[in-house]
Amino acid sequence: MKQVDNDDLRAVFRTFDLNGDGFISVMEFKEVMRKFGQDLGDEEIRHVIKTFDDDNNDLVCFDEFQNLMGGKNFCSEDMDLQLAFNTIDVDGSGSIAMSEIQSLLQKTNQHLSEKEIGELLYGIDANGDRELDFFEFKELMTFQI
Numbered sequence: 001m002k003q004v005d006n007d008d009l010r011a012v013f014r015t016f017d018l019n020g021d022g023f024i025s026v027m028e029f030k031e032v033m034r035k036f037g038q039d040l041g042d043e044e045i046r047h048v049i050k051t052f053d054d055d056n057n058d059l060v061c062f063d064e065f066q067n068l069m070g071g072k073n074f075c076s077e078d079m080d081l082q083l084a085f086n087t088i089d090v091d092g093s094g095s096i097a098m099s100e101i102q103s104l105l106q107k108t109n110q111h112l113s114e115k116e117i118g119e120l121l122y123g124i125d126a127n128g129d130r131e132l133d134f135f136e137f138k139e140l141m142t143f144q145i
Helices: 006-016 026-035 042-052 062-069 076-088 098-107 114-120 134-141
Strands: 023-025 059-061
Touching: 006 026, 006 062, 023 026, 026 042, 042 059, 042 076, 059 062, 076 098, 076 134, 098 114
Parallel strands: none
Antiparallel strands: 023 059
């Protein structure tokens, strides 16, 4: 995987910093995501912002953005998966619980019990804790037959 270049990070950051003030606000993030076809609710947006926001001011400065994204070996696919993971992990625990999966499925008008979800995730939930960490989530999302 490719190390993320600082110039690339700045370009991505500027994409989200619509007013050029050096910060990504909740509303800016929501607007950019909407342009990319993702209509996320305010709670979901705040959760994603909280992932970046080290000083809890509801704004993401470039340093916070760089701290999370810059030091990691992410390809764009991993960045997309991390964003999806953070959106589903509503409580910010670092893992996706069965209840969070159920909530997501209900939003798409699909109703599965925890038992049915557990059966679907059998073999993906490597440590058997009935939650998905990022690496298990990535395995699920990139599974090929």
